[in-house]
Amino acid sequence: MSQITFTDRVVAITGAGRGLGREHALDFARRGAAVVVNDLGGTGAGAGASASAADEVVAEIWAAGGRAVANYDSVSTRSGGQAIIECAMDSFGRIDAVVNNAGFLRNKVFEDLGDAELDDIIDVHLKAAFYVTQPAYRVMQQQGYGRIVFTSSASGAFGSPEQTNYGAAKAGLLGLTNCLAWEGRKHGILVNAVLPTAGTRLAKEMSQQWHEEMVGDIHPDAAILAPTNAPSYVTPVVVYLASEQNTATRGFYSATGGRFAKVVPAVTHGWFGPLERPATAEEIAEHFADIESDEHGYDLPENVIDEGRPVLARRLQQTGSASVGT
Numbered sequence: 001m002s003q004i005t006f007t008d009r010v011v012a013i014t015g016a017g018r019g020l021g022r023e024h025a026l027d028f029a030r031r032g033a034a035v036v037v038n039d040l041g042g043t044g045a046g047a048g049a050s051a052s053a054a055d056e057v058v059a060e061i062w063a064a065g066g067r068a069v070a071n072y073d074s075v076s077t078r079s080g081g082q083a084i085i086e087c088a089m090d091s092f093g094r095i096d097a098v099v100n101n102a103g104f105l106r107n108k109v110f111e112d113l114g115d116a117e118l119d120d121i122i123d124v125h126l127k128a129a130f131y132v133t134q135p136a137y138r139v140m141q142q143q144g145y146g147r148i149v150f151t152s153s154a155s156g157a158f159g160s161p162e163q164t165n166y167g168a169a170k171a172g173l174l175g176l177t178n179c180l181a182w183e184g185r186k187h188g189i190l191v192n193a194v195l196p197t198a199g200t201r202l203a204k205e206m207s208q209q210w211h212e213e214m215v216g217d218i219h220p221d222a223a224i225l226a227p228t229n230a231p232s233y234v235t236p237v238v239v240y241l242a243s244e245q246n247t248a249t250r251g252f253y254s255a256t257g258g259r260f261a262k263v264v265p266a267v268t269h270g271w272f273g274p275l276e277r278p279a280t281a282e283e284i285a286e287h288f289a290d291i292e293s294d295e296h297g298y299d300l301p302e303n304v305i306d307e308g309r310p311v312l313a314r315r316l317q318q319t320g321s322a323s324v325g326t
């Protein structure tokens with residue numbers, strides 16, 4: 001197995017002053033990358049700012065013989081995103097990979113969600129991904145090479161209570177991954193998302209506010225997974241996706257409990273309504289179990305056009321049958 005290295009590569013990691021981002025930064029640096037350690041240094045709820053988080057990680061990297069520079073801009077503004085990538089260009093002359101990782105939580109039940117919870121969470125998780133990635137993408141386009149990793153969440157892909165703001169932002173990153181991967185591939189820019197689990201400050205914030213019915217679902221022997229709470233159990237997939245060795249794009253990769261897996265948007269074979277007229281709502285009710293059924297497996301469309309291919313193929317298979325609507 002060839003060693004994954006980042007010699008002469010420059011990687012920017014947002015929110016790298018603690019938690020997952022810190023672990024990513026240390027590993028990229030160990031593997032030879034010059035690293036931009038971005039962190040605003042605020043609280044777990046996104047208040048305040050401090051240079052110390054980013055500074056400490058940069059000091060750790062230099063002490064271990066690596067190369068890094070600190071950046072304290074907020075990812076939540078367009079100017080902040082621009083400044084992070086300018087920091088990479090000014091300090092190291094290029095940008096090869098961006099790991100969008102910064103963020104915080106403001107959990108609240110939906111009926112009480114105000115602008116302070118909505119706007120700031122959408123800004124830091126979703127809009128920030130545009131603000132930071134766009135200036136990097138333009139440079140990557142010119143050089144014909146780039147790797148983008150977004151940090152999504154199981155809350156966005158699968159759901160959790162009291163996180164409609166966060167889940168919507170994190171699911172938005174999956175849409176961004178899907179679409180940007182299609183644009184990026186012709187420029188050598190590969191775009192993927194990770195769905196991590198780690199016992200960071202952010203996760204502690206979440207568990208305090210966790211909904212009773214979800215806590216009830218946790219297995220009594222869940223403690224055996226405790227070692228895998230370390231952020232280092234997530235970093236390997238991020239480093240791989242950001243590396244030259246990676247050839248995958250438009251993928252969502254879960255890292256939970258030391259298990260790495262692909263998360264896919266899947267479509268059941270469904271129920272085919274009549275061709276000659278639209279189905280009725282009553283027919284939908286009658287066939288709802290068929291629509292939901294995974295008995296025949298799933299289609300895994302790669303884009304909006306691809307979704308239609310099996311639909312046409314199965315329609316054609318039905319040609320000659322007594323009724324296409326049954």
Ligand SMILES: NC(=O)c1ccc[n+]([C@@H]2O[C@H](COP(=O)([O-])OP(=O)(O)OC[C@H]3O[C@@H](n4cnc5c(N)ncnc54)[C@H](O)[C@@H]3O)[C@@H](O)[C@H]2O)c1
Binds near residue numbers: 016038152
């Ligand atoms: N820990 C988990 O289980 C988990 C699960 C799913 C997704 N995530 C995601 O992983 C990412 C990292 O989270 P973590 O668990 O390491 O949390 P963390 O709180 O340990 O680290 C997040 C870092 O982001 C920084 N940050 C916050 N707002 C910023 C801003 N505007 N600009 C720059 N930096 C900012 C913080 O200062 C902090 O250092 C987040 O996007 C989070 O949503 C984490």
